[in-house]
Amino acid sequence: ETGVTQTPRHLVMGMTNKKSLKCEQHLGHNAMYWYKQSAKKPLELMFVYNFKEQTENNSVPSRFSPECPNSSHLFLHLHTLQPEDSALYLCASGYRGKNEKLFFGSGTQLSVL
Amino acid sequence: GESVGLHLPTLSVQEGDNSIINCAYSNSASDYFIWYKQESGKGPQFIIDIRSNMDKRQGQRVTVLLNKTVKHLSLQIAATQPGDSAVYFCAENPRETSGSRLTFGEGTQLTVNP
Numbered sequence: 001e002t003g004v005t006q007t008p009r010h011l012v013m014g015m016t017n018k019k020s021l022k023c024e025q026h027l028g029h030n031a032m033y034w035y036k037q038s039a040k041k042p043l044e045l046m047f048v049y050n051f052k053e054q055t056e057n058n059s060v061p062s063r064f065s066p067e068c069p070n071s072s073h074l075f076l077h078l079h080t081l082q083p084e085d086s087a088l089y090l091c092a093s094g095y096r097g098k099n100e101k102l103f104f105g106s107g108t109q110l111s112v113l
Numbered sequence: 114g115e116s117v118g119l120h121l122p123t124l125s126v127q128e129g130d131n132s133i134i135n136c137a138y139s140n141s142a143s144d145y146f147i148w149y150k151q152e153s154g155k156g157p158q159f160i161i162d163i164r165s166n167m168d169k170r171q172g173q174r175v176t177v178l179l180n181k182t183v184k185h186l187s188l189q190i191a192a193t194q195p196g197d198s199a200v201y202f203c204a205e206n207p208r209e210t211s212g213s214r215l216t217f218g219e220g221t222q223l224t225v226n227p
Contacts, residue, residue, distance in 0.1 A: 002156065043157070043202070043217040056214070090156050101147050102215060104156035 003027040006091050006105035013081065014113050021076040021108045023091030029103070031096040032074040034066060037088040037107070049074060050096040081112045125224045132190040134221045136203030141184065143205035147215065148177060148188045152199045160188070160201075190223075198225045 004025045013019050025032065034046040048056035049068040063085075065077040074091055088109050092102040126132050138146070144165035149157035163170045163177045163186075170177050176189040186203050200222050204215040 002158065004156075006156075040219075042219050043204075043215075045214065045216070048214065092156075100145075101159045101162055103159070104149075106154070106156045 002103045002105065004091055004093055004103050004105035006089075006108055008108055009106065010109045010111075012111045012113065013078070015081060015083070017081075018077070018079040020078065021089055021091075021110075023074040023076075023105055025072055025074075025091075025093040025103070027093055027103060029093035029095055030071045031094045032068060032071070033092040033094070033102060034074070034076055035090040035092060035104075037090055039087075043090065047076075078110075081110075083112050086110055086112045122219060123222045123224065125226060126193050128193060128195060128225055128227050130193055132188075132193045132197070132223060132225075134188045134190075134201050134223065136186040136188075136218050138184050138186060138203070138205045138218070140205060140207055140216070141181075142207045145206040146177070146179060146186050147204045147206075148175075148186075149202045149204060149217075150197075150199045151202065151220070157202060193223075193225050195225045195227055198223055 007022045011019060030051050032049045035043045036046055037043050045058050046060045047066045051071060052068045063080050067075040088107045090107045091105045094100060094102040147162040148160040150160050151157045161172045161175050161177050163179050165181060168179055174191045178187045190197055200220045202220045203218045206215050
């Protein structure tokens, strides 16, 4: 295990639903990230949080809404998604201010119908 | 066996052979590079990293080589095993950022035949 836990592992939702993805890290890191991984495409950075503050929003549509209540927990709230949003959503954690490796969770496989 | 960047996203080798996975990066300001392994149904798992002040770094059965002149990174896996079958990603991080902001390549699917 990497010390980063994501739930749920799989999620199927309709375009009118509202759901949330959860991530928790047990590594004492102070930066957390959301990445999107679509089939046959590189991982795309979505959001970065340092010490609960959002420091980067990589032009992500507003139907994705992140929340970071503390340095150990990260959420991604989803509403009115589109079928093209179906992908693997990965959470990662690392150290703020340090150029070092990130630790990833196993991801949530999202299908939007 | 050897892959060539984005034009050969799959690499098939025999068990016991050495594997070489290549990656071309684009940002000359990048000073930190990582290789990740991703198995089916799992998130990316750290393998090895290297900073731009080094040309080579070795781990257990793995070696990363960095050629800054041509912006090329490679991962060598010695005595490849079936458990090495996975997608391998290189990632780079620009020097000017405060903290990690990894940019990933497309990945290479490594298949090890018994």
